[in-house]
Amino acid sequence: MRAELAMLAQDLFAAKGYEQTTIDDLVAAAGISRRTFFRYFTSKEDLVLGKYDAWSQTLVEALAARPADEPVWESLRRAFDVVVEYFEDATLAERSLAMEKVIHDNPALSAGEIERISRVQSELAELVAARTGRPAATDPRPTVVAGAALACVVAAKDVWISTDRSRPFGTLLDEAMGALKPV
Amino acid sequence: MRAELAMLAQDLFAAKGYEQTTIDDLVAAAGISRRTFFRYFTSKEDLVLGKYDAWSQTLVEALAARPADEPVWESLRRAFDVVVEYFEDATLAERSLAMEKVIHDNPALSAGEIERISRVQSELAELVAARTGRPAATDPRPTVVAGAALACVVAAKDVWISTDRSRPFGTLLDEAMGALKPV
DNA sequence: GCATACTTGGCACTCAGTGCCACATATGGC
DNA sequence: GCCATATGTGGCACTGAGTGCCAAGTATGC
Structure with a gap:
């Protein structure tokens, strides 16, 4: 789950840029809620690092x-x-x-x-x-x-x-x- | 001006902690507006670094x-x-x-x-x-x-x-x- | 006194991150 | 099958940093 989210996010970052991709964009693409995202990752930075x-x-x-x-x-x-x-x-x-x-x-x-x-x-x-x-x-x-x-x-x-x-x-x-x- | 603000901020950080001190606290103590603060410093971090x-x-x-x-x-x-x-x-x-x-x-x-x-x-x-x-x-x-x-x-x-x-x-x-x- | 530039403040907005509560879905024991 | 509990999920409202825009005020030059 963490791995899948990270991969999806990294594709978005590579395509649109890191700053330009919001958590809202990501969770919409992943089909989960914002709140759930922050249970898998402590921060946006965590997706990359x-x-x-x-x-x-x-x-x-x-x-x-x-x-x-x-x-x-x-x-x-x-x-x-x-x-x-x-x-x-x-x-x-x-x-x-x-x-x-x-x-x-x-x-x-x-x-x-x-x-x-x-x-x-x-x-x-x-x-x-x-x-x-x-x-x-x-x-x-x-x-x-x-x-x-x-x-x-x-x-x-x-x-x-x-x-x-x-x-x-x-x-x-x-x-x-x-x-x-x-x- | 920058120097005075930085000094004031550093006193607050030393006293209350960095996270615990908000920009609102700082600008209230300095007697300036939030908006003006962000014209002197690009970020809260800038106050320290x-x-x-x-x-x-x-x-x-x-x-x-x-x-x-x-x-x-x-x-x-x-x-x-x-x-x-x-x-x-x-x-x-x-x-x-x-x-x-x-x-x-x-x-x-x-x-x-x-x-x-x-x-x-x-x-x-x-x-x-x-x-x-x-x-x-x-x-x-x-x-x-x-x-x-x-x-x-x-x-x-x-x-x-x-x-x-x-x-x-x-x-x-x-x-x-x-x-x-x-x- | 007037026009110009610069500084400041107010306001509304975006976005990251958190706390709280409600609901759903398993899993296990009886 | 039924109940209890744990766990995952979503919704919602909130804080706090940072930004864009516009309306004042204030200095300076003529």
Whole structure:
């Protein structure tokens, strides 16, 4: 149900634009009431960014599953493989690409996306902190490592989206993460 | 006028909370009409985050003013001195600290703050790109360097705010930026 | 004194989101 | 079959942010 509503909404957003599509438009197209819609989604933004919550959990689990003696930067890169697979999946590619474009040219959505990423950052930072024995509450370094790694993902994604996808996302991410080294 | 309204609003936010303070409350306290308020500020969020726009311009100018042959990471650190000074200024400290707390425990404001920071990131990335001769449109690395540097600022700020300010902000930023090295 | 531009206020409107209540539809026990 | 309860759904009225439009007021220049 949630998934069907989200897909319908995303089609409308891609066709008419995010701002131009009201909840009333959506519920009319879906044949449900406004009130019911807000039981499935807490906000309009949730229609676009809801998937991030599940996605972030996967990411945290992937990092936690890496061997503890592996260099942190390498572990992060390997954890991001789940993201790489997601974006390079051909069946989801068109839809998620269209959504990334919708997000990209709407400030409120961009803000929401980054905000969710920064929540992932906190969780990753905790894992990095545990590995390095540096408490994230008083030492900025675990947070910095997690933040830098996610900055690599975002930068690689932006290039990948705004170019013609000739260079695979994984390669761009390797290049991005190769530009930094934690000391 | 803008400044006076912002100060009044920030006092109300600090006292009653951001969500709990309506525009009606504010305009009643200020003795102006709702309509007039929206001519000075485009949104309620603008009351809290408006200063970031001026702030970001200063930051970009500071980076542009660094010598071109200086290592980029060092230039970024020096550019951030304007931020360090701002936060360590005693007269602004109480007010800006209170606002950072307001931002911190409101998701919408956090999102807005990060969104504005990410706009600064784009501008810094352009300067980094110009220095290194790597076009930011097709090469993720300039964006990564700018993003990582700003992640250091944010991480240092968060630690600085949530601890007792015993370690100066500049020192925390040095530690944060020392945890990464661009290759 | 008069014309011009700019500022302010009032009003009605759209749209997102919430609380409350009423109704429907299952599901389970007897 | 009947009743009780839980759960999903819709309707309705409300708040609060933000906008468009028009009617004032107020400054400035001639």
